[in-house]
Structure formats: structure tokens, C-alpha cells
Amino acid sequence: MSVRMHIPRSLKRFKYLYDMLSAFLGGGSLKIGIRKLRIPESMHFLKESGDEINEFIRERIYPLYESESLLVGVVQYTYDGENAEMRMWYSSLASNEHKSSLASKISPEVFVQDPGDLSVLDVEGLHVCYVFSEMKRILEGGLRPRFKSFRDFVIEHLDYRIFLRDRDLYDRLLKGLSSSITDLAEKLGARFSSEILKAVYGNKIVREVLRSAVTLRDDEIRKFLEDVVHEMLVRALSGRKDDIIFTCDVPLSGDDRKSRREVRPVAARYEFFSCKETEHWVVGTLCRDPRNKLKVCLRIPLVTDVSIPSDPLIVLSVYPLDVRSSMFRNYEHMLIVIRPIFSGESIEHARSRCEHVVGSEINRINDTLRRRYDTTFAEAVLTHYEVITISGVPRRRAREKVYKTPLSLEAMNIKQRLKERLRARRSIF
Amino acid sequence: MRTSLFRKENVVLLLGPTYAGKTSFIVTSCCFLSYAEKKLNRKIFVEGHLPGVYSTTDPQEVCTKTILRATIISDEVKLRGGRGLLRIVSVSGHPPESGVIRDDIEHFVAGLADSNLRFTFFFDLEYDLERHITMFNDFFFPIINKAIGRDHVRDILLYNKFFVVLNKGDRILLEGGIRELEDRVEEYESTFLALLIKSYDLPEEEVLKSYRSYVTFCNVREHAKLRDEVRELLKNAIRAFLDMCKPVLGPDEHRSLDGLVGEWLRQK
Numbered sequence: 001m002s003v004r005m006h007i008p009r010s011l012k013r014f015k016y017l018y019d020m021l022s023a024f025l026g027g028g029s030l031k032i033g034i035r036k037l038r039i040p041e042s043m044h045f046l047k048e049s050g051d052e053i054n055e056f057i058r059e060r061i062y063p064l065y066e067s068e069s070l071l072v073g074v075v076q077y078t079y080d081g082e083n084a085e086m087r088m089w090y091s092s093l094a095s096n097e098h099k100s101s102l103a104s105k106i107s108p109e110v111f112v113q114d115p116g117d118l119s120v121l122d123v124e125g126l127h128v129c130y131v132f133s134e135m136k137r138i139l140e141g142g143l144r145p146r147f148k149s150f151r152d153f154v155i156e157h158l159d160y161r162i163f164l165r166d167r168d169l170y171d172r173l174l175k176g177l178s179s180s181i182t183d184l185a186e187k188l189g190a191r192f193s194s195e196i197l198k199a200v201y202g203n204k205i206v207r208e209v210l211r212s213a214v215t216l217r218d219d220e221i222r223k224f225l226e227d228v229v230h231e232m233l234v235r236a237l238s239g240r241k242d243d244i245i246f247t248c249d250v251p252l253s254g255d256d257r258k259s260r261r262e263v264r265p266v267a268a269r270y271e272f273f274s275c276k277e278t279e280h281w282v283v284g285t286l287c288r289d290p291r292n293k294l295k296v297c298l299r300i301p302l303v304t305d306v307s308i309p310s311d312p313l314i315v316l317s318v319y320p321l322d323v324r325s326s327m328f329r330n331y332e333h334m335l336i337v338i339r340p341i342f343s344g345e346s347i348e349h350a351r352s353r354c355e356h357v358v359g360s361e362i363n364r365i366n367d368t369l370r371r372r373y374d375t376t377f378a379e380a381v382l383t384h385y386e387v388i389t390i391s392g393v394p395r396r397r398a399r400e401k402v403y404k405t406p407l408s409l410e411a412m413n414i415k416q417r418l419k420e421r422l423r424a425r426r427s428i429f
Numbered sequence: 430m431r432t433s434l435f436r437k438e439n440v441v442l443l444l445g446p447t448y449a450g451k452t453s454f455i456v457t458s459c460c461f462l463s464y465a466e467k468k469l470n471r472k473i474f475v476e477g478h479l480p481g482v483y484s485t486t487d488p489q490e491v492c493t494k495t496i497l498r499a500t501i502i503s504d505e506v507k508l509r510g511g512r513g514l515l516r517i518v519s520v521s522g523h524p525p526e527s528g529v530i531r532d533d534i535e536h537f538v539a540g541l542a543d544s545n546l547r548f549t550f551f552f553d554l555e556y557d558l559e560r561h562i563t564m565f566n567d568f569f570f571p572i573i574n575k576a577i578g579r580d581h582v583r584d585i586l587l588y589n590k591f592f593v594v595l596n597k598g599d600r601i602l603l604e605g606g607i608r609e610l611e612d613r614v615e616e617y618e619s620t621f622l623a624l625l626i627k628s629y630d631l632p633e634e635e636v637l638k639s640y641r642s643y644v645t646f647c648n649v650r651e652h653a654k655l656r657d658e659v660r661e662l663l664k665n666a667i668r669a670f671l672d673m674c675k676p677v678l679g680p681d682e683h684r685s686l687d688g689l690v691g692e693w694l695r696q697k
Contacts, residue, residue, distance in 0.1 A: 399447050402560045402563050414627060422618055
């Protein structure tokens with residue numbers, strides 16, 4: 001059983017969020033699956049006579065009469081067929097100790113004084129019969145015979161048996177339950193559309209992302225759906241977390257994602273120059289490793305391998321690279337400027353600092369790319385298009401920024417003398 | 430001059446502003462070498478380390494696959510002539526004023542101090558002359574002074590001779606004609622020599638004797654049909670390369686390579 005929830009159209013004005021949600025959800029709708037009620041092993045269908053119940057009570061319950069934890073209950077339709085009633089027998093009911101506590105919670109007419117009364121059942125109207133052997137737990141947790149949580153309540157207590165009149169009744173019960181949940185979910189779907197919107201506005205991460213007019217990453221959307229939307233659904237359906245699952249109609253394959261990435265005609269290159277901010281920094285090179293992960297190779301005497309938490313595509317490798325190492329030369333796309341290791345620093349400290357700096361550097365680049373070029377770090381690096389300088393100064397431009405130095409007067413005099421002599425021996429070809 | 434009991438390594442160090450054409454010069458030379466090796470049926474090119482080809486023993490690979498405008502620290506080719514090995518190395522044309530890149534370049538140049546070193550100064554005739562002065566004053570001279578020592582540099586300039594390559598002559602030639610090119614060459618050459626003389630306190634007479642200059646065109650990947658004048662500039666580049674190689678080439682080798690230049694150019 002499942003229900004579709006459409007992404008609120010009002011989100012369309014946040015194009016990137018809408019597109020990403022649409023892409024993530026595969027066609028613009030979120031499909032909420034609610035797991036079907038399965039027939040538990042302890043569920044039995046009654047034969048015509050309904051003797052199974054009597055037999056079960058006689059063989060399994062009577063011997064347990066002495067147990068203080070035994071509770072037997074039945075739920076059956078009333079004669080008018082419109083209401084259900086519950087009848088229970090609890091082995092320790094006779095004792096005043098429990099009687100008072102139970103009586104305060106459950107209507108007294110639910111209980112039967114003699115377990116034998118349970119065997120006199122209206123089999124035609126039987127809805128369900130259950131037996132709990134761990135009554136103490138029930139008492140501790142309180143008895144909550146609410147229909148919506150009834151199933152969970154039963155499932156929680158393992159030693160039980162459910163008798164149903166027949167398969168048809170089960171199917172009708174399930175159908176009724178399904179349709180009621182589906183109806184409920186459909187209603188909730190409409191409500192959640194607005195609640196998602198609220199959540200989008202209210203969610204700190206999303207708000208920040210929207211403010212900077214950038215897109216959400218898949219993992220952020222996933223987190224948003226799992227944390228915010230799922231929580232809302234669970235709360236509304238009073239269900240267990242496991243019962244509500246998200247599915248996409250068209251799951252995106254890795255190829256799909258890649259192809260989406262490849263249509264972006266933007267790439268980035270990060271050059272280093274003699275600007276103040278980059279002085280005393282180590283230069284690293286971005287390349288791809290055999291796993292097709294991106295790798296930042298730094299020319300510092302350390303070897304480590306860390307992942308940038310915010311971007312699983314990027315693996316940071318710090319290598320003691322030789323200047324002439326092929327990997328160092330393999331910088332098709334980007335150069336990263338990184339803080340160096342100072343003498344006196346411990347390796348551990350240096351490594352942690354380095355990782356921190358690399359992370360923040362990549363984040364900075366990422367932000368720049370998003371802001372200026374509407375792409376992400378990973379996308380920019382994975383595409384093979386014209387180079388765009390995103391930070392630092394291109395060398396060609398940098399060389400035009402070199403200030404001009406005139407010759408000193410003394411050198412100028414030398415130049416004048418040389419000019420005469422050079423003119424005499426001038427020959428270009 | 431420092432002396433050693435062992436034979437010193439021959440090294441030519443190319444210095445000049447970024448985009449002056451140092452890597453292009455090496456690439457052009459390798460294109461010629463590739464042709465010459467086939468003609469002479471003799472291996473001269475030993476190995477090369479350049480952006481895009483990493484490490485290779487094939488000059489043709491250097492010729493076709495090197496990524497220009499991508500030198501981070503240095504480029505290098507190693508050649509073997511009848512008289513020994515020669516390394517032609519170039520360093521990044523825009524070293525930062527400080528930082529790791531600058532340190533790397535200094536260390537790299539310091540490693541050449543004990544070799545039989547010769548300098549080649551590159552100029553981009555399209556690039557502002559006064560900016561050239563800044564670059565030599567602020568980048569290249571301080572680097573070689575720190576790495577090798579000012580006195581040693583002075584000795585090298587005086588006794589080992591040096592080369593001046595005035596590149597991108599084709600652009601001036603095509604835009605302003607031969608007269609414009611001659612004037613600019615004179616201006617650049619005299620300015621640089623004055624700067625060198627002043628910076629290292631060199632005797633003018635000695636300097637005029639201890640260098641050779643070439644006006645060149647190094648864009649060997651230019652596909653358009655070259656004009657005769659431009660072809661001459663390309664020839665100058667190969668001449669400069671062969672002159673740099675002279676200490677390790679035997680007389681016959683040099684002569685045979687020189688003889689192939691015209692043949693190679695006719696293909697261009």
C-alpha cells in the first residue's frame with residue numbers, strides 16, 4: 001500500500017530545490033510505502049465450528065491458569081455487527097492487588113470472571129483473540145487498547161495467538177485497514193505538502209541554502225526527507241518508523257547522475273599566484289584516482305587518506321609527491337593551495353590542520369563555484385570543458401600585473417653605450 | 430670557478446617570464462630532434478619531463494603531447510651527444526615572491542650549482558620591457574643568487590657564456606615589419622645587457638663577447654604555412670638549440686644536425 005505525495009508547486013519558485021527534489025524523487029512525487037500487514041505465524045484461521053479456540057484455551061491456557069502473567073483476550077463484533085467488543089481474562093484478576101489497578105484502566109465489563117466464559121464465543125462475530133503471557137510488561141507499560149496501535153501492541157508481545165474466523169475475514173480486515181490507512185495517508189499527503197513547505201522554510205539548512213540561491217545536494221535532500229518528512233509521517237500515522245518507507249518511482253542510477261553532470265558546460269581551474277593570501281602555502285593538485293574518486297595530492301611529507309564528509313565524491317590524499325611525479329603533473333582541472341607544514345609541528349597536528357584546511361579550502365571553492373557558476377566542486381572537476389579561473393589570478397593576467405621598473409640612471413647610461421655597439425653588429429637572420 | 434675531479438654535468442638553464450616560450454622552445458627543439466634522429470638513425474634524446482607527457486624517452490611525444498602554459502616548477506629534457514650528457518631545464522616563469530613554489534625553484538636551481546651551467550635568458554618581444562626588468566630584478570636574479578651564489582653566477586656569465594633568446598619575433602615582424610623588429614630587438618637586448626652588467630658588476634667588453642642572441646619563433650605547432658621570414662626565425666630557434674648542445678656534440682654530429690635544419694624547415 002502506498003500513497004503519493006506531490007512536491008508542492010509553491011516550491012517551484014525555488015527552482016533548484018524543486019528540481020533536485022523532483023530528480024531525487026524521480027518524477028516529482030514522493031511515494032510513501034507503508035508495509036503491508038503480514039500474516040504472523042501465530043495467526044490462525046478458524047474452521048467452521050470455531051473449536052480451535054476452545055481447544056487452544058483448554059490445552060494452552062488452562063494449564064497456565066496459575067501463571068500470574070497470563071492474559072487472554074478476545075475482540076468480537078457485537079450482534080449488530082457494527083461495533084466490536086473486547087473481552088479479557090487475566091489470571092491474577094482475582095487478586096485485589098491487580099484488580100484495582102486494571103479496573104482503573106479497563107472497563108470492568110471487558111473482563112470475564114471465569115476463563116471458561118471465553119470459550120463460549122460467538123464464532124461468527126469473532127474478530128480476534130489474543131493471549132499475552134507477559135502481563136507484567138503490559139501492566140508496567142499500561143494497556144492501550146486503541147485500535148490504531150493495537151497491532152503494534154500485539155506484535156510487541158511475542159507469545160500470542162490470533163484466531164480469525166477465516167481468510168476472508170482477514171482479507172476484509174486487511175483491506176479495511178489498508179484503505180483506512182491509505183485514506184488517512186492521502187489526507188495527510190495534502191496536509192504534508194504544506195507541512196513540507198513549512199519545514200523547508202523552517203529547516204535551518206534549507207533556509208541557508210535557499211538564501212544563497214543554490215541547490216541542495218542529494219545527501220542533503222535525503223537527510224531532509226528522512227529527518228523531517230519521515231518524522232512527520234510517523235507522528236501522524238502513529239506508526240513505527242519501520243512501517244513507513246520512502247521510495248522513488250525512478251531511482252537514479254549512477255549513469256543518470258553522471259550524464260546530468262556532464263551536460264553542464266562549466267569547468268574550473270584554480271591557479272596559484274604570488275598573492276598575499278597564498279604565501280607560505282603548499283600547492284596541491286587535484287586528480288582522479290583509479291577508483292574515479294577525486295584526489296587532492298599535496299606536496300608535503302605526509303601520507304594519509306581522508307574523506308571530505310560533505311562530499312563523498314572527494315577523497316583527499318596527501319602524498320609526499322615528487323615534483324616530477326606523474327600524479328603531480330596530472331592536473332587537468334584544478335590546483336589547490338594548501339597550508340604548509342611548519343617546522344616544529346608534530347605530524348599528527350600537521351595532518352589534522354592540513355585536513356582542516358583542505359576541507360575549508362574545498363568548501364570555499366565549492367561555495368565560489370556555486371555562487372558564480374551554478375555548479376559544484378565535483379561537477380566542475382568531473383566535466384571536461386573550457387577552463388574558468390575561479391580563484392587566484394591566471395598567470396597570463398598575473399604577468400600583466402607585474403609592475404614596471406625603469407632602468408636606473410647608471411644602467412641607462414650603459415644601455416646607451418651598448419646600443420651603439422649592438423647596432424653595428426645587428427643581424428636578425 | 431669551482432673545480433671538481435669528476436666531469437661536470439652540462440646544464441642549460443632557461444630563465445624568463447611566463448609565456449615567454451621556454452617550454453615551446455624545448456618542444457620545438459624536440460620536434461627537430463625527432464626528425465633528426467630518424468634521419469641520422471641515431472638516438473640523441475635521452476628523456477624528457479614536461480607537462481602532459483610526464484616522463485618520456487620519445488622526442489616525438491614531447492613534440493606533440495606537451496601541454497604548453499602549464500609549467501609549475503620546471504621542464505627538462507636530457508640529451509646525449511658524442512661528448513656527454515646535456516640537460517636543458519627551464520623553471521616557472523612566474524615564481525611567487527615567496528612560498529613553497531619559490532622554495533622549490535630555488536632548491537631546484539641550487540641542485541644545478543655544481544654543474545657546468547649556462548644561462549639562457551628568454552624574452553617575449555610582445556611583453557612590456559619594464560616588466561621584464563622587474564621579473565629579472567625581483568624573481569630570477571634573486572633566485573639564482575640565493576641558489577648558486579652571486580659570485581658564482583657572475584663567473585658563469587663571464588666564462589661559460591650565456592644566450593639571449595628574443596622570442597615571438599614573428600608577431601612583431603608581421604605587425605610592424607622588419608624595421609620594427611630590429612628596433613625592438615635592439616631595445617630589449619641593450620636594456621637587458623645593461624641590467625645584467627649593472628646587477629653583476631660585469632665588464633662591458635667581456636659581456637659583449639660572452640653571449641649570443643637569437644630572435645626566434647617557437648610555435649612549431651602552428652599549422653598555417655609559414656612565411657619565409659618566420660621560417661628563418663624558427664631556424665634561429667634551432668640554431669640556438671644546437672649552439673646550446675655544442676659542448677656535448679661532436680663536430681661531425683653538430684655539422685650533420687645543422688645540415689638537417691633546412692630540410693626540416695622545408696616541411697613547415
